[in-house]
C-alpha cells in the first residue's frame with residue numbers, strides 16, 4: 305500500500321457538528337525514521353470528548369488543529385519499524401487514530417497481546433472506557449455493597465460497564481437510563497434491576513419510580529436534567545461521580561439544569577468530577593477484575609462497528625445522536 309487516508313478538521317462547529325466539519329484527505333503512507341514505527345490501524349475510537357476538542361478553547365486536552373488530522377485512541381499492526389523495541393507484526397495501542405496509517409515514536413505505542421482479547425476490546429471494555437467505569441464507580445464514588453446506583457447513558461460504552469460492575473461488586477439495586485426502548489431492554493438483559501427511556505417523561509419522575517428508596521451513588525454521563533433528577537433522588541451522604549455531561553456538548557447556551565444544587569448541603573452530598581487519566585494506579589486491579597469477569601462470562605460488552613475511514617465522521621456524529629449500543633468504533 306502506498307496511499308493513506310486520514311480525516312482532517314475542516315471547520316470548527318458552532319453547535320452540532322456536521323459532515324462538513326470533516327475532510328477526507330489522501331496522503332502517502334509514511335516511512336519511519338530512527339526510533340519510529342508505522343502502524344496500519346485496524347480500529348479507531350470515536351469518543352464524546354472529541355467534540356470539546358473541536359472548539360478553540362483552553363481545556364484539559366488541547367484543541368484539534370484546523371486542516372490537520374484529528375487524533376484519538378487506535379489499535380493496529382506494526383508494518384514498518386526502525387525501533388529495536390517494537391517488531392513488525394506486533395499489535396500496538398496508541399493515540400493516532402482518524403488515519404489508516406500512523407507514524408509514531410515507538411515509545412508512544414503500547415504493545416498488547418492479541419491472543420488475550422480481540423483488538424477492539426482494548427478500545428472498549430479493557431481500555432479507556434472500561435477503566436473510566438471502574439475508577440469512577442469504585443474509587444471516585446466509592447460504591448459500597450448494598451447501595452443503590454443510578455447511571456445515565458447506561459447503554460453506552462462507559463455506562464453499560466458501570467451498571468454491570470456495580471452488580472458484580474455487590475450493589476443492592478442498579479438503575480440505568482437510556483434513549484430508546486431497545487436500549488432499555490438491553491439494560492435489563494445485562495442485569496440492571498430497573499431501566500427507563502428518558503424520553504418517556506421527566507427524568508425526575510422516572511427515577512423516583514425506579515428508585516423508591518433513593519439513590520446512594522450517581523454515575524453522571526449526561527448532566528442537565530439527569531443530574532438534577534439524581535440530586536433530588538439522592539440519599540443523605542450520597543456521592544456522584546461526574547464523568548461527563550454529553551447533553552450539553554453541542555449547546556450554544558448555558559444549561560437550564562440542575563436548578564437544585566442547594567440540596568447538596570442538607571443532604572451532605574459529594575459531587576466529584578474526575579478524569580480517567582488520573583486513575584492509572586488502578587490499571588492492574590482493573591485488568592485483573594475485568595479479565596476475570598470476561599473469562600467467567602459474568603461481564604458483557606457491546607460494540608457498534610462502522611466500517612471504513614470515510615465513515616468515521618458519520619460514526620462520530622452517530623455517537624453524539626445515540627446510534628451506538630456500547631462502544632462506537634470504526635474498523636479500518
Ligand SMILES: NC(=O)c1ccc[n+]([C@@H]2O[C@H](COP(=O)([O-])OP(=O)(O)OC[C@H]3O[C@@H](n4cnc5c(N)ncnc54)[C@H](OP(=O)(O)O)[C@@H]3O)[C@@H](O)[C@H]2O)c1
Pocket residue numbers: 351352353432433436457458459460461462463481482483484487502525526546547548549550551552578579580581623624625626627628630631632
Ligand atoms: N471523565 C472521563 O475521564 C471520561 C472518560 C470517558 C468518557 N467520559 C464521558 O462519559 C460519557 C460516556 O462516554 P462513552 O464514551 O461511554 O459514550 P457512550 O455513552 O457510548 O455514547 C454517548 C451516549 O450518550 C447518550 N446521549 C447523547 N446525547 C444525550 C442527551 N442529550 N441526553 C442523554 N443521553 C445522551 C447517547 O445514548 P442515548 O441513546 O441513551 O441517548 C449516546 O449513545 C460521556 O459524557 C463522556 O464524555 C468521561
